[in-house]
Amino acid sequence: MIDGYGGSILRVDLTTRSVKREPVTSELAHDWLGGRAWIAKYMYDELPAGVDPLSAANKVFVATGPLSGTLWPSSAKIVWGTKSPLTGGYIDSNMGGMIMAELKYAGWDMIILEGASETPVYLYVEDDNVEIRDAFGYWGKGSVDTEYALKHDLGEDFQIATIGPAGENLVRFACITHDVGRQAGRGGIAAVLGSKKLKAIAVRGTKPIPIADIEGLQKHTTSVIDYIKNAAFFPTFSKYGTTDITDWCDSVGVIPVNNFQHAQYSKKDRINGKYMREQIYVRDKGCYACPLGCSTYTYSKKYNVYVEGPEYETIGLMGSNLGMDSIEEIAVLNADVDNLGMDSISSGSAVAFAMELYQRGILTRDDFGGLEMTWGNVDAVRAFLRLIAAQQGIGATFAEGALAAARIIGRDSEKYVVQVKGLDYSAYDTHAAPAMMLAFMTSDIGAQHTRAWAIVQDINMGRDSIQGKGKLVCDLQHLRPLMEVFGVCRFPWLEVKVDWENYVTALNLVTGQHYTTEGLFAFSEKVWNLTRAFWTREVDGFGRAYDQPPARMFEPMPDGPTAGARVTQAMVDQLLDGYYQAYQWDQNGLPTAQRLREVGLDYVADDLVKRGRILG
Amino acid sequence: MKHIVVRPERCTGCRLCQLTCSAQNFRINTHKAARIGVVPRFPEGYFEVHLCNQCSVCQSVCPVEAISVDASGAYVIDGPTCIDCGACVDSCPQQAIFRSPASPHPYMCNLCGACVANCAAQALSWEAGQ
Numbered sequence: 207m208i209d210g211y212g213g214s215i216l217r218v219d220l221t222t223r224s225v226k227r228e229p230v231t232s233e234l235a236h237d238w239l240g241g242r243a244w245i246a247k248y249m250y251d252e253l254p255a256g257v258d259p260l261s262a263a264n265k266v267f268v269a270t271g272p273l274s275g276t277l278w279p280s281s282a283k284i285v286w287g288t289k290s291p292l293t294g295g296y297i298d299s300n301m302g303g304m305i306m307a308e309l310k311y312a313g314w315d316m317i318i319l320e321g322a323s324e325t326p327v328y329l330y331v332e333d334d335n336v337e338i339r340d341a342f343g344y345w346g347k348g349s350v351d352t353e354y355a356l357k358h359d360l361g362e363d364f365q366i367a368t369i370g371p372a373g374e375n376l377v378r379f380a381c382i383t384h385d386v387g388r389q390a391g392r393g394g395i396a397a398v399l400g401s402k403k404l405k406a407i408a409v410r411g412t413k414p415i416p417i418a419d420i421e422g423l424q425k426h427t428t429s430v431i432d433y434i435k436n437a438a439f440f441p442t443f444s445k446y447g448t449t450d451i452t453d454w455c456d457s458v459g460v461i462p463v464n465n466f467q468h469a470q471y472s473k474k475d476r477i478n479g480k481y482m483r484e485q486i487y488v489r490d491k492g493c494y495a496c497p498l499g500c501s502t503y504t505y506s507k508k509y510n511v512y513v514e515g516p517e518y519e520t521i522g523l524m525g526s527n528l529g530m531d532s533i534e535e536i537a538v539l540n541a542d543v544d545n546l547g548m549d550s551i552s553s554g555s556a557v558a559f560a561m562e563l564y565q566r567g568i569l570t571r572d573d574f575g576g577l578e579m580t581w582g583n584v585d586a587v588r589a590f591l592r593l594i595a596a597q598q599g600i601g602a603t604f605a606e607g608a609l610a611a612a613r614i615i616g617r618d619s620e621k622y623v624v625q626v627k628g629l630d631y632s633a634y635d636t637h638a639a640p641a642m643m644l645a646f647m648t649s650d651i652g653a654q655h656t657r658a659w660a661i662v663q664d665i666n667m668g669r670d671s672i673q674g675k676g677k678l679v680c681d682l683q684h685l686r687p688l689m690e691v692f693g694v695c696r697f698p699w700l701e702v703k704v705d706w707e708n709y710v711t712a713l714n715l716v717t718g719q720h721y722t723t724e725g726l727f728a729f730s731e732k733v734w735n736l737t738r739a740f741w742t743r744e745v746d747g748f749g750r751a752y753d754q755p756p757a758r759m760f761e762p763m764p765d766g767p768t769a770g771a772r773v774t775q776a777m778v779d780q781l782l783d784g785y786y787q788a789y790q791w792d793q794n795g796l797p798t799a800q801r802l803r804e805v806g807l808d809y810v811a812d813d814l815v816k817r818g819r820i821l822g
Numbered sequence: 823m824k825h826i827v828v829r830p831e832r833c834t835g836c837r838l839c840q841l842t843c844s845a846q847n848f849r850i851n852t853h854k855a856a857r858i859g860v861v862p863r864f865p866e867g868y869f870e871v872h873l874c875n876q877c878s879v880c881q882s883v884c885p886v887e888a889i890s891v892d893a894s895g896a897y898v899i900d901g902p903t904c905i906d907c908g909a910c911v912d913s914c915p916q917q918a919i920f921r922s923p924a925s926p927h928p929y930m931c932n933l934c935g936a937c938v939a940n941c942a943a944q945a946l947s948w949e950a951g952q
Binding site for chain 1: 831832834835836837838841842844845846849850851852853854855861864865867868869923936939940942943
């Protein structure tokens with residue numbers, strides 16, 4: 207028994223329909239902790255170099271962390287990872303909800319999904335009883351519908367993760383859904399599950415998680431919750447969640463409008479958190495052990511649809527970025543992509559790209575099978591999303607992801623795709639936000655906001671200033687990914703300022719170890735080098751060229767608070783120089799053999815040198 | 823006597839009350855040993871909270887008189903007397919008497935109040951009773 211862990215890894219071979227138990231050793235637990243660190247390690251160690259993401263040789267890793275499912279506040283994260291079919295590189299994406307706890311109660315810290323079934327199946331886990339069951343009755347159903355159906359068939363106390371039709375049909379930005387509306391959204395992990403014909407995972411467990419000092423953990427938890435209850439921002443954040451930021455993003459000119467052509471939205475008051483609360487609110491919803499309860503469950507009367515959300519990212523990408531009229535339109539689009547099983551960020555990006563091509567006459571009504579892809583046309587977007595999920599007509603082109611679609615369409619259309627490394631931008635325009643842009647450029651999965659949400663520091667430190675922002679992003683990238691190693695949500699730290707040291711204390715109370723901030727940050731550096739090494743191994747010519755911002759940022763912003771702002775190549779080069787220096791990588795942004803050895807990745811250094819990817 | 827009052831419309835379903843209860847009363851990390859129940863109802867979107875309100879129905883149906891009231895006003899099942907017939911569990915109007923591997927006999931809220939402290943949504947609160 208290792209404190210903080212369920213104790214075992216579940217290895218599932220879908221080709222042979224066999225399962226195997228592997229122990230979590232104390233070395234794995236204490237040297238690699240869990241969550242995204244395990245995923246990075248196993249992905250580098252086990253995936254054959256150059257593997258096709260949608261082939262049976264790719265694997266999906268599903269990992270909890272030592273704090274997942276514990277009493278510690280917001281211990282509700284489970285991380286999914288694979289070689290991304292959207293980007294061709296490293297992807298991990300995490301979800302909240304309840305399943306991370308259930309998996310550990312069943313005695314499992316990680317699931318490794320290998321091979322591919324020929325017919326639809328789902329994974330059934332009830333403590334030690336693990337079965338690969340036929341899923342014919344669920345295949346073709348929506349993500350959320352499948353969860354309700356499985357709960358009905360197996361029992362309400364099972365925790366379920368599912369893919370939707372988009373994942374089944376290998377849409378490269380398909381997402382995994384759990385607990386009604388919690389998603390591991392980014393990078394198309396559900397398409398890999400679809401290629402393996404795995405429709406769902408259903409888990410129930412009965413064993414408590416061993417804790418080194420449960421009395422100490424309870425005391426620590428209660429004191430932190432007491433702090434949270436009295437925190438200045440707690441009433442607002444628990445009420446509005448991420449939607450609270452909509453007004454701010456509009457006022458400082460970072461909200462995406464019409465595919466990032468503008469950064470301030472005339473209908474802001476009809477899509478913000480306040481309007482959402484007035485119009486469609488049903489209930490606040492919390493993930494496991496979370497005192498914040500930031501999620502909002504809603505019902506749109508206009509469209510007769512329930513949905514968990516929308517969150518700010520969806521408001522931005524599927525609202526203002528598509529020119530939608532109000533929160534009701536965003537709610538129905540959110541419900542559509544949730545049930546189809548597609549990432550609302552990349553869906554919004556792909557649709558916005560299509561609409562801009564329509565706006566510019568590059569694609570016409572005929573190309574879209576009669577759909578008028580004008581900004582704000584919710585009916586056309588709903589139909590288009592279904593074409594994408596079904597890989598029908600022009601939907602099949604966009605199902606490849608916006609960047610790949612541009613390369614198919616040609617006609618210089620790639621400059622309208624707002625992405626880095628093939629992963630679409632989250633909902634923050636970076637015409638005048640250099641740190642946030644650098645965070646997008648250098649995130650180890652592509653343009654995702656959660657690795658280093660530097661937009662606030664841009665506004666506070668000066669938006670024109672580049673000075674110190676390489677270091678800032680580097681520091682954020684050391685702290686924030688640790689949350690997904692521990693298996694906790696970042697929001698108590700980020701939004702209500704729970705001090706970081708409290709997390710280290712909790713980790714030690716749970717595991718009985720003696721981790722320090724210094725040691726954990728060094729570990730974080732190691733993991734960041736490892737994911738960079740994975741990209742270096744997998745992508746020919748990887749380096750600085752893959753860390754560039756999208757072309758749109760080089761165009762001057764026409765209006766709004768950032769009117770006239772544009773990014774220059776000199777700025778980009780300066781940002782990357784400072785950033786690579788902070789990581790002690792070479793001028794091309796590749797980890798050096800020496801640096802890899804210094805951070806404890808000797809075997810990775812040897813491997814990359816042997817493959818001719820870096821110099822010895 | 824003080825009671826714990828439930829405002830289910832404030833519950834977010836996070837189960838911190840249950841985790842805290844299991845830690846406080848059984849020294850284990852799970853929500854499944856708790857003396858309080860939380861049942862999500864979706865797609866409608868609400869949470870049922872099941873907690874003893876000291877109504878005394880269990881005491882009146884217990885065939886072996888194993889249920890008594892302690893000094894804090896909480897109902898307590900006496901282990902050695904209990905024959906585990908389940909009459910109390912089945913008759914509880916609140917569905918607030920629980921079984922789990924943590925105890926050989928059913929149990930209900932003991933009014934320890936640990937859950938109240940950790941319910942940030944304030945779905946649980948202390949109130950003075952009659």
